[in-house]
Amino acid sequence: MRRFGWNANTYKSNENGNAPFSFDQAVIYSKAFKVRAEWLYSAHGSMRADSQIPIIGRVGADPNGRIIRTAGQAANDTVPQPVGATSDSVAVEVDGHSMRGFADDGALVYFEDQSTPPTEDMIGEIVVVQVATGEDPSDDEDILIKRLQRGSRDGLFDLESINGPPMRDVRIRWAAEIIQITPPRQARRLIRRGLA
Template structure:
């Protein structure tokens, strides 16, 4: 079995290209009725994050940027002298990931929400959940296993796994489980939630998370199996929705 961790140790060669800033984002500067200030852009980013119900990290990664891209915008808007603008690449990537018009994101003009066209939206199927609720993932180089219809509440970062077996209950065999907001490292707000969970030993499970005997250890629950006691969680993502396939 090949397992895929979030940010699973894949190194890629990168090069840095200095791109032009989109507009004048100096503090307090506006042009006409448009709001092209950095704080204005950030307000619109936050609005789209809320509308899509995704985190800044998930949106940044869906935009093809570093996971800290939006966090860096927040720092810049708060006056960090080392962070002074938004590149064309960042603005274009975020507009696509946040399903909005680039002009609206940059200036506050145009259409806020853009619906995808060209047929039914799909998301990648990245693994199967079999006996023991263990999800079997495949190496990134092999690509996604399939594309499945996207749920109504999907985001650009949404992925799916398929349940095979009755570890979550016999009614759920062959159902699809959707998630998008991968927390790496794990965050305590997921305690009590049903999640896709990646463990230190490379197992990937679908379990409800409870606090363990120590602060850094957790108890994993499912309907038909004994609890898994006191394990360290490497990453987790809250289950967004489940639907029959």
């Protein structure tokens, strides 16, 4: 506190919540602590302006719906955390042209990595899903972006492609709502490639 020239009693009262502080004071504190003033003042958004989230892999399919990429990444690639994201947010890179016009080749798709089963309000929506290919969840790495529809019976779903035939009566491990899609040109500027 002395290092910044702040009154120790005032700062302690601000820090423990006994004395509210103005946004102008939050700006002063934020510069000292290298955090965003908006976060410090109202706990809104990410703590740091450069908060990064991981890219967990690539997602895509050819026009016939065959999966051409799966989740998983060797490098520690990251992108800035989008507005509305949480600590569970992740991104995938789109590979291929099966979602042309929605998420083009090279786009980033952000979602919450919570691994929860699909909910009723996801029916009819385009979501990120993990296809259940076997009994062991660790065997499943097929991640797709599809419109989720009810299947012919409970526990099965139809996955509609943007540019291809639907996948009928598929078991899925989890479904997640999309937070944001960043077009390819902007995505190339945002991605920080890690070391392999």
